[in-house]
Amino acid sequence: MFSRRLRVAFLLMGSLAVALGGMAWWVAGEAEHRILRGRLSADLQAGLLELSAEKLRLQTWSLETLMGARPDPGVGEGLLASMTDRIATLRATSDMAERLDRTRGKDLSQHAPRQAALAALQAAIQSLRAEVGRLPGQPPPPDPVAAWARLDALFAAADAGDLRQILRVGIRAEAASVAQERQAADASLLRVRQVVTAGTATLVGLAILLAVLFTVALRRPVERLSAGAAALARGDLGHRIDGMGRDEFGELAACMNQMASDLARSQAAERALREGLEHEVAARTRDLRRALDEVAQAEPQRRQLLADIGHELRTPATVIRGEAEVALRARAMDAEGYRDVLARIRATALDLGVLIEDVLVLASAEAAALAVDLAEVPAAAQMLAAVQAGRVMAGERGVVMHHSPAAGTAILMADAGRLRQVVGILVDNAVRYSHPGGEVVVSETIDAVRGEWLLEVLDRGIGIAPEEVPRLFARGYRSAAARDHRADGTGLGLAIARALTERMRGDVILSVRDGGGTVARLRLPLVRHEAAA
Structure with a gap:
C-alpha cells in the first residue's frame, strides 16, 4: 500500500x-563537560597562583617583622586567613x-595527587600560622642572615616535601589540564559541527531521494487518474x-x-425510459389523432343516426296516432274492432320501446x-336460448338456420345474459x-x-364491401346495401355487441365470406373444456 x-x-x-x-545532544554534552572542566581547571590554576603570591607576601611581611621593621600585624593575619580560605576554595x-x-565516566587518576597536594598545602599553612604568629613582639635577631635562612626554611618546609615544589607542580598540572580541556572542548565543538553538518546533509x-522516488511513483497513477477524471468530465463513460x-x-x-459503470447504466436506463416515454407519447398522440379523426368522421354518421332515430320514432308515433284517430272517428265499432286497434297500437308501442331501449343502451355504453x-x-x-330465438325469427323470414355445437362442454368466463344478447x-x-x-x-x-371459445355466424345475404368493414362497428353506421335491403334499423346493434x-375480455369481428355473404366471429376466454362422455 502507498500509505504504508x-x-x-x-x-x-x-x-x-x-x-x-x-x-548531537551527546556531543554537545561532551563539549559542555569539557568547557566546564576547563573552567574548573583554570580556577584551580588561578587559585594556586594566588596562593603562591600570598605566600610570597606573607614571607615578605614575616621578614620585615623579623628585621624589626614593625609592619602592620593585621596584614599577616589577613594573609594567613586569605590563604586558608583559598585552600578551602581550591579543595x-x-x-x-x-x-x-x-x-x-572520565579518568579520575589526576584527582588523587591534587587532593594530596592541597592537603599538604593546608597543613603547611597551619604550621606557618603557628610560627608566624610568634614573630610580632620578638627583638631583632643578632644574626640577620641566620634568621633569614631559618625563616626561608620555614616557608619551604611541608609534610610531603618542598612547599614551593608542590605549588609549582600543581600550577603546571592545572595549566596542562586547562590546555587539555580546551583542546577537548574544541574537538567536541568540531564534532558537533560535523555531526550537525552530516546529519543535515543526510536528512x-x-x-x-524520497521526493524523487515518490514523484516517480506518483506520476503514473496521478496521470491515469487525471485522464480518467477528464474522460468522465467529457462524458466518456x-x-x-x-x-x-x-x-x-x-x-x-x-x-x-x-x-462510470453506474453512470452508464443510469444513462442507459434514462435513455430507455425517455425512449419509452417518447414512444408512449407518440402512441397516445396517434390514438388522440385517430380519435379526433373518428370524431370528425363520425359527425356525418351522428347526423344520419339522429335522422334515422327521428324517422324511426316518428313512424310508430304516426301509426299510434293514426290508429287512435281512426278508432275515435268510427261511429260504430264493436269490441273486436277496438281490440284489433289496441293490439296494433300495443305492437307499435313495443317496437317503439325496443328502439328507445337500443338508444339508451348505446348511451349507457358511453358512460x-x-x-x-x-x-x-x-x-x-x-x-341454445339464442339459437331458438333466432330460428323463430328465421322461420318468419323464410331463412333456414343450422347450428353446429362444440363437442363436449365449454365453460366460459362471461356474463350469461350479455352473452345471449351478443349472440342474439x-x-x-345474419337473418335480417x-x-x-x-x-x-x-x-x-x-x-x-x-x-378460446370461437363462435362463427355465416350467411349468404347481402354481404359487405371490404372498404366498409372497419366502419361496421361505428354507432349508427349502416351501409348503402343495408339501407336498400331494409329501410328500418338504427345501426346500433354491432356497436353494442362489441x-x-x-x-x-373477448373480441368480435366481421369479414367478407368467400362466395358472397358475411362471416361474424366471436371469441371469448375458455376456462376449461370438458370432453363428452
Missing part, C-alpha cells in the same frame, strides 16, 4: 533525525571537578482506468470505474354502464340481411392452444 510506504519513509526520516539529534573546586568527571539527501496496483490509487481507480358480471358460464345453455345481435343481423330461402350457419369450435364483448 509513506509511513515507512517518514519513520525512517524520523528515526534518522532522532539518531542525529541524540548524537571545593577540586571536589567539583572530580564529581563532574565521575558523572561523565536533506534522504528527503530529496466507457473509459476505464487500467494498470493500477493494489494500493490506494488502485482503490480510487476502481471506485471511479464503478462510478361505462354496460356492466357485466363475469362468472364461469356453460356455453351450451346460452347458445349477431344471429339477428339474408334473402328469403337463404341459409344461416351457427358453429362453435374450441381453440385449446389459445384457450362494447359488451370487450367487457367480457
